[in-house]
Amino acid sequence: MHIILFYELFFFSQLRKAQQGNERPKDPKLWPYFQDGLRRIDYVLTYHVQKPQSTRKQSSKSCLCCKFRREQSNPPAHEDPELAAQEQRLDYHDDDQRLRREEFEENLREMGLEMEREEGNKIPGVGFLKIHAPWEVLCREAEFMKLKMPTFKVFVICILSQKVNMFMQKVTAPLQPNVGENRMENVKHLSYPFSREKHLVYHQEGILFIIIFIYNHLYKPISNHQQVYEILKRTKCTRAKYVMAILYEWMLNRCSRMYVILILSLQILYEEWASYSIFYKYQPIGLIRKYFGEKVGLYFAWLGVYTQMLIPAAIVGVIVFLYGCATVEDNIPSMEVCDERNNITMCPMCDRACSYWKLVTACGTARASHLFDNAATVFFAIFMALWGQQLCSPFMFTRTLVAAVHQLHPRAEYEFHVMKKSLKKEQSPKSLFLLCVFVCSMQICVTLAIVFGVVLYRVSIMTALHMSSTPTFRTNIRATVKTTAAIINLIIIIIMDEVYGAIARWLTIMEVPKTDKSFEERLIFKTFILKFANAFTPIVYLAFFRGRIIGRPGKYIYVMGSYRMEECAHAGCLMELCIQLCITMLGKQLIQNNLFEIGVPKLKKMLRQRKIDKKHQEELNKTLHRHEKDHFLGPFVGLNPEYMEMIIQFGMVTVFVASFPLAPLFALLNNIIEIRLDAKKFVTELRRPIAVRAKDIGIWYTLLRGLSKVAVIVNAFVIAFTSDLIPRLVYQYMYSPDGTLHGFVNHTLSYFNVSHFQPGTEPMEPMHLGYKVEVCRYKDYRDPPWSATPYEFSREFWAILAARLAFVIVFQNVVMLMSDFVDWLIPDIPKDISIQIHKERNLIVELFMKQERGKKYRNTIGDPSPQPLRSRPSSQLTHRGRVEDFHDGEIQS
């Protein structure tokens, strides 16, 4: 079943040019009104009107046409050149849709909303339904949702002493966005669930929030027919107005001010958030939340925290890299490789075409490897593993949550809405589950095949190039092949990313999950698995498989008949892993950011505007109302792509960080741009999203935690198996005659008697080096040809293997233990927040006690009449008294 939407919803919100005075400048409150000039437009629904020239309908002035819409914004389903045979059916369809829409409007009216229609006046084919939500409806909904709202009562949270605090504020002042709310950040408003009886005690910020939130929320569940009925069912009993005349008047005046605030806040967001020039500033999270809703606020808060956390990681990474640069001259193994006196003859790199070579030619790679493969790498890997776990710790999470949602405890009541099941037809889940597993594993096989293809490409090109006899050409071979292969990989990754996204969506739709939440979670999970496999398979291959399954001279392993599996360069595969990571990260970020996030939306917008003929357009631009212009903006398609991009980046930063210490730096640079890019997109390119309450970042948190766990073990393996650290240590402490690394290179090389080459694989030019080679060397720990067990793995091999495995166990468990220890040291709830909660609770107790005293007072003076909320004059006094009650204890430290 499709999700049928009668209207294309969007909130009347994109008022960013309202202040520039180019539309309705005469309106002092900057807010469009109904025709009567009294009721403000709070929300606009649009629908597709077809055939304005036809006069078949007499009830409404123009004929209405239905519109199917699922995720895409506005490709009009039925364009003009239609077959005459379909006319009849369509008519019926039109009728049906119109009836349904009328029923829907009736329901909205039942809920207490007021409406006005505007059909095809300026933009042909589009009808607008303008909606005004009266104050009492908002209050009713707020009470029903138990929205926690700031009251007038404020309290000071002052953790540091006054002076330190002032100093801190001064220091961080340039980093704070200039939105006028952060200055008071030590003064908090006490929050309390909204209640109509007590609503005078709520602070205007709260009232503003209620307005924004409920406007958005009211229309949220209207996404299919069933739910409209549900609202209808719910609305039946709320037709009556509440007698709150005086209050209403009073609030009305306040509200006007708030609308202005709302309009202003978009301007502030535009200036203080969506600009590259202020990349160093904090984001105005409070404002973002207020304007875009909690879910979006949460995303940006999380992104901010993540980016901030990247700073220390980037710094440490750079230091580690610099340490590698500084110590490259003192590194004994690379010195030994580069020493011409160590006259070591290596076995050929490929069959027949290649010949013996001198180890000294690998000098460059050996030195370069040291940059990424030195003692500091282990510490950096431990640091990053802890960093990753800390980033996903409850502590950071609570920080994010509080920054974004401004309160700690999720509201249990809301889950009700989430858990509400829609009545979609359920298919048999077992066969679908199998299908899903099958398709997913198919996809992963495809990914593996692609990786294998790239490997083959590399092997064959390498062999072909080796055949050529130009020596200058040959020296550049390795670098060229590596780089082109990495770029090919990257391109494939980016293409397959889009394909996999589509497949995951298709699979999830096939599954028909029961709830919206479950749908989203399944989709995210599948997309994540596929995209992650896609992005990481080449890297995993490089890190753990390349150069490990090559066999040995005289007994190489061949694939596809005659291709020998690739070896790594002498200094290990870490260098190549590093290049691959670098290209993937940079390329993915640059291409995806620029092309997909900037280019594609621009293109779409252009296409959308192209539809209306140009001559008309400029003319329209001048006369169109704001909400009519907003119709041409892109719809909000959810935060999943943004999160997905970030989580893949997080994976790159943590999972393989041992091999590429500069990854955090690249990620940091990318994110600084990413924040402002997303901000720009949200402020200028998209319609305002419907605000959604969110209690956390959902399944992303689970995925992040999972990744940070995987990172520990993968890093352990990278250090143990891909880097040369363990062999070096084992040599130094077990085999070295003088306790230093001198002789290490010789120790890592085994002997091969050239007479043992398989026939036909010996080099064509055996005298290439100028002398006859009898024994060549290769990198492995095997017994020499003259031992009792020639070419068997030697005792050193097993000892080093044991050491590698022991390192993995120690690393994994030490990091897990340290991480648990750090978790235990750092409280789940940051201290300032716990103090705040504590204070808030104390104040609520006080409030309760004050109310008790108030009741007592009324009871003892024997006055039976003044009830909390009656619109009688007699109760006015009491109200004022209560408001003052809240005011008098205003600032308590």
Add this chain to the structure above:
Amino acid sequence: MHIILFYELFFFSQLRKAQQGNERPKDPKLWPYFQDGLRRIDYVLTYHVQKPQSTRKQSSKSCLCCKFRREQSNPPAHEDPELAAQEQRLDYHDDDQRLRREEFEENLREMGLEMEREEGNKIPGVGFLKIHAPWEVLCREAEFMKLKMPTFKVFVICILSQKVNMFMQKVTAPLQPNVGENRMENVKHLSYPFSREKHLVYHQEGILFIIIFIYNHLYKPISNHQQVYEILKRTKCTRAKYVMAILYEWMLNRCSRMYVILILSLQILYEEWASYSIFYKYQPIGLIRKYFGEKVGLYFAWLGVYTQMLIPAAIVGVIVFLYGCATVEDNIPSMEVCDERNNITMCPMCDRACSYWKLVTACGTARASHLFDNAATVFFAIFMALWGQQLCSPFMFTRTLVAAVHQLHPRAEYEFHVMKKSLKKEQSPKSLFLLCVFVCSMQICVTLAIVFGVVLYRVSIMTALHMSSTPTFRTNIRATVKTTAAIINLIIIIIMDEVYGAIARWLTIMEVPKTDKSFEERLIFKTFILKFANAFTPIVYLAFFRGRIIGRPGKYIYVMGSYRMEECAHAGCLMELCIQLCITMLGKQLIQNNLFEIGVPKLKKMLRQRKIDKKHQEELNKTLHRHEKDHFLGPFVGLNPEYMEMIIQFGMVTVFVASFPLAPLFALLNNIIEIRLDAKKFVTELRRPIAVRAKDIGIWYTLLRGLSKVAVIVNAFVIAFTSDLIPRLVYQYMYSPDGTLHGFVNHTLSYFNVSHFQPGTEPMEPMHLGYKVEVCRYKDYRDPPWSATPYEFSREFWAILAARLAFVIVFQNVVMLMSDFVDWLIPDIPKDISIQIHKERNLIVELFMKQERGKKYRNTIGDPSPQPLRSRPSSQLTHRGRVEDFHDGEIQS
């Protein structure tokens, strides 16, 4: 600063013999009253009255004496023979205490409580302060605490179809305790925070709960002077009574019935819970919670779930053991050991005194080892690791929580009480932290020293016994020494347990933590560390160190001059580990259960009653009121010892389960007894504990999770290093000529040339076996004497080490992955509970809507007067209407 308590508090509760009619049988409601016969006694405080013969005080009839009390129950601080010089000071002290007590009583009165004194009438030296809490006080407190209470509104949770449900109920009927509440378990009452305005809608069970809970809660915070002031501060404003005359009368009648229910429930608990004969039944958790409070209920619910979970573990364990028994005849390695034809001469077990021996003599141990060290052990270890993790999973935890607390969402408001800091003087925490770490590590050193001492005992006794020449005696040597050593270990463990408990307490008191919660957590944590180290050090030594640091023939490692470190028996240490575990578990449980849990309380009770002279006592017994008798019962000292015992047991069951598959069975048997034992203790031996709200089992959950994580890695190491599984597998797949285990025993034994013995260590009787030995064998992987590197670790050693380590990595990560996967498969919230929550939320929405409709109705008919809760006749109608509102939708499925 000491926690000074003026009164010894206990709740008037121990009414267990009330129905037997031996006191006040004339009272129809079975509840004692004040002297006026109208107000019931709800709570009794006792205090120590000194010198009833003195007449210094004229204001009260008897002289009052203070009482210092910290955790201990009632050792009267100042006994009679006091010095005359102290008299003056004491008088002042007495005065001071009396004044404070009077102030305190005044405060209670301010809070709205009513009191009556009874001093030294029957029991000399003890004064009683009987307290009656009027209904409005209870209601006020309930509203303040936002107690969630069941309402009249019920709903049916029916997950299975009606028939299946009926069937299940019939099947489980014999297992259900006969308390009359489980039959309706599919019908739940809707819970809602208590509100005085709506309190007519609450179900009587809720009202009962409110009474019990608040009675207990009211007096809870009175544990030091500061808090009394706090209550005073809070109470100031609640002096007035609420005008609820009619309601009050109505509730009064209902309450009477509830008191009877309360009394009856103790009787039911006695019959349906605290009895060994119904060990197979479920516990009446609802009743336990109602009577003893949430914290105790939570403990028993957890214990029940844990015991239930032990059943499958015990069954699988027994199967694994039986598998071992069944396959002992087919086990090739033990067959080889027992085969006389394999004429293998082993090197001597000790210096000089021992001689060479035939491997065939180790036949018995080799066969016995197989029982615990076979292929099934690995699967059992994986099973138990998953089991342990599942036991600590959110799923099981939610189950426990819901069973005990009857609601899922913790009440955030309550944390306020927990977080309230008492104003104890804070000492510098840093030096204390260091002290604490120092003392703890000291203690662990002591434990290590003790273990080492036991090792020395074993070594020396062994050597001494070997010296003796009686052969029959010598054959029993090993078994004797092992068993006595294990028993010595056990005794030391039990003694040190008590010592460590005391040390942990002392340390924590020294630390002066800020809050009660933090105090308890620190205490538990320290006690846990110490007791755990104490219980597990000998086992860890056996599993991982014994027999590994012995050196090799010709180069043994000696401790204390001339003692050789102990070796394991030929088949590995697993057998000995098993014996040690068995003795520790059984012994600890039997001794601690019987001696400490049954014996000591009985002894204490006897001592307490001894104080009153015997002649008097019988006479008193007849005339004493119930609350006076309860004075002689033991106080409730918290659940920590119970939890500690269980967590140590959990450790035994999970951490070393790979070596002792019968551990779950033993634990299960113990727990079945433990539940009823604790029940008996709670029902008959202790005063009724003050009910405490608890949202979870607190730090114990963290500890359990930690243990279950440790269990994974320890089990991995036990299988890899203590059992012979990995060497067997490596032999089978790498070295065996025919792919079977034939030849394995020979493979594990290295060669030693007897001419290489260090001088003075060769056996005294080299010809003991009847022939001259030139080469003897020992269990290790070392090169033979004739190789290039004699007695170096061989290639096999390193290969097997690598295999062992690889196994650890694979095991740990596979278990972790599987555990995460199972976690992911099983929802955090069980399905039936989530359905229940969903239904409850729907009902609350419905309720809200009904209320809205009600308001609307009243508003539209323009009647301004009927306010929700006024005691006017006109509003009576409305009330009835509302109550009926709740009744009419009573059973909805």
